[in-house]
Amino acid sequence: MLRCTGCGARIPGEQARSNFRCEECGDLFEVVYPWSEAWGDGLAAGFRPNAGALRHLWAERRTSTMAVDQSGVWRFRDLLPIVTEEQVVTLREGNTPLYDLPKCAKAVGLNWLLAKHQGMNPTGSFKDTGMTAALSVAVARGFEWVACASTGNTSAAMAAYAARAGLRSMVLIPEGKIAWGKLSQSMDYGSTTIQLKTDFDGCVKVLTEIVGRAPVYLLNSVNPYRLEGQKTPAFEMLEQMDWQVPHHLIVPGGNLANCSALGKGFAEMKHLGFIKRVPKISVIQAEGANPLYRWLQAGGEGEFEPVVADTRASAIRIGNPASWKKAVRILRETGGTCEQATEQEIALAKAEIGAEGIGCEPASAVTFAGLKKLVAKGFVGPEETAVLLLTGHTLKDSEYTMLYHRGELLTPAEMAGATLEERAQHAQMRREPVVLEPSADAVLKMLDAAMPAVQTA
Numbered sequence: 001m002l003r004c005t006g007c008g009a010r011i012p013g014e015q016a017r018s019n020f021r022c023e024e025c026g027d028l029f030e031v032v033y034p035w036s037e038a039w040g041d042g043l044a045a046g047f048r049p050n051a052g053a054l055r056h057l058w059a060e061r062r063t064s065t066m067a068v069d070q071s072g073v074w075r076f077r078d079l080l081p082i083v084t085e086e087q088v089v090t091l092r093e094g095n096t097p098l099y100d101l102p103k104c105a106k107a108v109g110l111n112w113l114l115a116k117h118q119g120m121n122p123t124g125s126f127k128d129t130g131m132t133a134a135l136s137v138a139v140a141r142g143f144e145w146v147a148c149a150s151t152g153n154t155s156a157a158m159a160a161y162a163a164r165a166g167l168r169s170m171v172l173i174p175e176g177k178i179a180w181g182k183l184s185q186s187m188d189y190g191s192t193t194i195q196l197k198t199d200f201d202g203c204v205k206v207l208t209e210i211v212g213r214a215p216v217y218l219l220n221s222v223n224p225y226r227l228e229g230q231k232t233p234a235f236e237m238l239e240q241m242d243w244q245v246p247h248h249l250i251v252p253g254g255n256l257a258n259c260s261a262l263g264k265g266f267a268e269m270k271h272l273g274f275i276k277r278v279p280k281i282s283v284i285q286a287e288g289a290n291p292l293y294r295w296l297q298a299g300g301e302g303e304f305e306p307v308v309a310d311t312r313a314s315a316i317r318i319g320n321p322a323s324w325k326k327a328v329r330i331l332r333e334t335g336g337t338c339e340q341a342t343e344q345e346i347a348l349a350k351a352e353i354g355a356e357g358i359g360c361e362p363a364s365a366v367t368f369a370g371l372k373k374l375v376a377k378g379f380v381g382p383e384e385t386a387v388l389l390l391t392g393h394t395l396k397d398s399e400y401t402m403l404y405h406r407g408e409l410l411t412p413a414e415m416a417g418a419t420l421e422e423r424a425q426h427a428q429m430r431r432e433p434v435v436l437e438p439s440a441d442a443v444l445k446m447l448d449a450a451m452p453a454v455q456t457a
């Protein structure tokens, strides 16, 4: 069933309107099951899962040769029974690594820092885990066309999964405002790719009208089935930490759906008795696209004011986030907070994650930039375990990386707020490519000159 997160109205999934907004109050839905806390009579009704048996089953499925078992989303299908196994469209998403970041941990003064790298999914972003779920529902409902408005990653994921399912897909993206890697993916996977002369928020408006007028299935994150897939990295994280719960999970915020998806995942684990507490989930926004941060700073009450968004972290260049209420609920329920990061701070954080041999796209790096502030404020303690959710692969936006290392990314105005220490860090991080004559002498001379940097790195 779908339950309205505003007024609590419950409807069967098939009855949802094309824009996935409640007919009564206009709010967004979440998927609930007879065993869900929000179902009302909780565990009393229907299936009561056996946590121990499920843990074993989920781990065992990874060794199976079946596609649904090899997927890091569908091996948890007992907790997202939204389609039949035959209806599942999968690219073997999920099962992403949980890395430790020793250099970043040291730099920020934590004993231990981890990164759940959702950029290691088939199309290079966390969107795949949600797309496999919602696109499978589109297939089950018999749709021929699917569509999304996107800052790039959703469109790449939708295009890929639609192609696998044999559905037609249409992408609406803001012209000139998404990274090339992402745009090229949607073309490569055969989507009808339309660049609108507006921003992401303008694309959402146009698409909402289209799905009201044509039989096109909306795959933006207002679609509650997306979040069922996007909750599964919470399960994986717990598995990977041997069912120890991290103290903090730090998530980038754009349209603000992912933090609530992960919050739902952890809340379900607690409700079903897998864990005893949930991590504090905190959201980091880019300073130029920070409506949630502003609203909370102003007291967290009343009218939510959208902003005109502008940040080089193009994935989160969103001024009017659809899921802001869901995000606020998760921050409040888990005891998390919201921070913002400047362009300069994001660029430095991205370079530091790159220097761990891992890398991520700029929108993911806001997590580390924000964590530095949370540690400085004492919100994250040195003994506590924090996990950064890295949402996209570094190759998604290689132009950003190239410009940064050539020293051409940040304007003097963007650098103006940098501390002396940050300026020194930038200088140490930058690895500008050099052009040399083809001689060993020239290369060795260059290596000599680079030695101090190598030693201090």
Ligand code: F0G
Pocket: 125, 127, 149, 150, 151, 152, 153, 154, 155, 221, 252, 253, 254, 255, 256, 257, 258, 259, 315, 316, 361, 363, 364, 391, 392
């Ligand atoms: N990180 C990346 C790499 C993203 O692509 C997005 C969102 C986010 C973070 C923010 O997640 O919206 O759930 O708060 N990208 C969307 C898109 C909007 O169209 O690809 P959120």
